[in-house]
Structures are given as structure tokens and as C-alpha cells.
Amino acid sequence: MSAEEFVPEFEPSRWYTTEEVAAALKVDASSLRRWRTARPPQGPAFVSFSERCIRYSGADVLAFIASRRIDPAA
Secondary structure (H helix, E strand, C coil), X not given: CCHHHHCCCXXXXXXXXXXXXXXXXXXXXXXXHHHHHCCCCCCCCCEEEECCEEEEEHHHHHHXXXXXXXXXXX
8 A cells, every 4th residue: 555545534623523534544434443442542633522423623633644654764
């Protein structure tokens, strides 16, 4: 997989469901759920409107991806 194939296209001002974020990150939705319930929470920041209504800001997902970047040349 090339780097271009992995770059998810998130609009910073849009809100995404767990399933949409999982699909873009190429992980199972259960991974995001597990990250949310971990202590301390892991993964991208999220907003919980209710137990069954979780949303992720595109800006937060992009910030999470950037924070996980490891540059071996640094």
C-alpha cells in the first residue's frame, strides 16, 4: 500500500460516524470502540451525544493521524 492510498480524506469541519472513521483508517469499528473505552482513552478525540451516538470531528481525526506520525529520518 502506498502512502497516497492510505491518506484518508477528512473534511475538518465535517462530523463522522465510528464506521466512517474506521473504514478510512482501515481498522475495524470495534477497534475504535475499544480505544474509546480504554483507560485512559486512546484514538482520535470524539463527542458522545449519547451511548449510541458518537461522532468524530474531521479535524480531530486528522490531528490524531498527524500525532501518530513517526519520521525515521528525524
